């Protein structure tokens with residue numbers, strides 16, 4: 001009897017039938033962890049409770065229960081797997097030969113039904129099974145639940161951020177992206193901002209505070225956006241573009257990647273970097289042999305829906321790995337294809353190259369040597385000072401003496417002194433401006449506070465009737481009875497903002513009382 005480590009869970013039932021009809025004395029298995037676990041199950045009564053959440057628990061538990069059926073427990077031995085890699089098959093001992101045979105059968109089985117088994121059968125001894133979106137989860141349950149929940153939140157975010165439909169979000173190979181992101185943990189701050197197009201470029205900073213320069217530091221293009229950073233056609237950027245794409249091509253060719261995929265990648269990246277549309281006609285001939293499926297056309301369509309800008313930012317379609325897997329099976333059937341590792345080979349070095357470009361750009365923006373740094377710093381100080389003087393009219397009158405007569409007069413001083421002045425006065429000026437704004441609105445009352453508008457349809461003339469003269473009954477002698485107290489000044493009725501807004505609305509509908517323009 002032989003077990004293979006790659007045996008899919010659903011096929012263990014074959015093992016069940018086999019054990020029912022024959023009586024094995026010795027069992028060989030190439031998975032040392034599995035042997036250890038099963039022997040622990042025999043040794044410790046609570047072992048199977050303790051490892052209830054371990055990977056493939058259902059398989060291990062079922063094997064244990066089957067072995068218990070025998071009156072005499074068979075001996076389980078370990079055999080090293082893939083021994084035919086170094087020693088010829090015929091020279092191997094029988095257990096190793098059987099292991100190689102089992103591996104081959106197993107691989108053929110997997111290849112016949114690649115990735116089709118989502119819902120594995122429930123073993124007779126398994127009481128429960130975790131299903132997430134119809135897919136059985138047999139390992140890393142907590143991680144799988146977390147990931148599933150994360151992907152559920154991703155859809156609405158991507159829709160809001162980039163307008164992606166659920167299909168487009170689902171077509172991205174997020175596992176490959178996550179693997180590359182995790183491997184760049186040291187640079188995670190940069191990578192996150194880069195991938196989500198949140199790098200603080202000139203355009204972004206200028207939008208937040210106008211004192212920052214929004215131009216590209218090398219080509220002086222009016223808006224340095226996250227895309228312009230990579231699409232800039234200055235000679236230094238062109239050099240970076242060609243180095244990055246050629247390094248990617250070299251890596252992929254070294255890893256025996258499908259040449260058509262490499263060409264599509266290069267064409268796609270160039271179309272983004274040069275901001276030109278992608279030309280599919282170059283690749284139409286490769287689809288002829290796969291007609292009418294046209295897999296390369298499908299790949300390009302999927303990646304274009306995601307965007308080539310997002311290709312650079314690590315978001316690749318699932319189609320890339322599927323086509324590469326096909327290619328590996330056709331050209332090198334013995335090679336095991338690891339899609340996450342292949343994607344990491346593409347994404348990770350691109351992240352590094354983009355970070356290098358960001359460093360170069362920062363040098364260009366803030367200066368690399370002492371001299372350029374000083375002059376760029378002086379330019380920024382000047383912009384900061386001009387920004388503060390621009391709000392001079394908006395601060396409280398009491399704080400206006402902080403400023404000099406003109407900004408140009410102030411700029412004649414030393415850069416260091418100006419910088420100190422900005423540092424010490426900036427917060428005061430901003431606070432004064434806020435306070436001035438607050439005060440300017442606190443004493444403002446809406447017009448209806450003074451003029452109560454009449455409601456429409458109720459503009460009847462009041463009928464003034466004189467009250468009847470009271471008939472005096474007796475004549476008082478007290479002075480207070482002859483001098484009535486002075487009438488109180490009419491108090492305005494306090495009204496809520498909602499009531500006032502309602503009054504204003506009605507007021508606007510009335511014919512204009514005061515003539516001329518609308519009172520508002």
Ligand SMILES: [Zn+2]
Nearest residue numbers: 216219221232
């Ligand atoms: Zn530029």
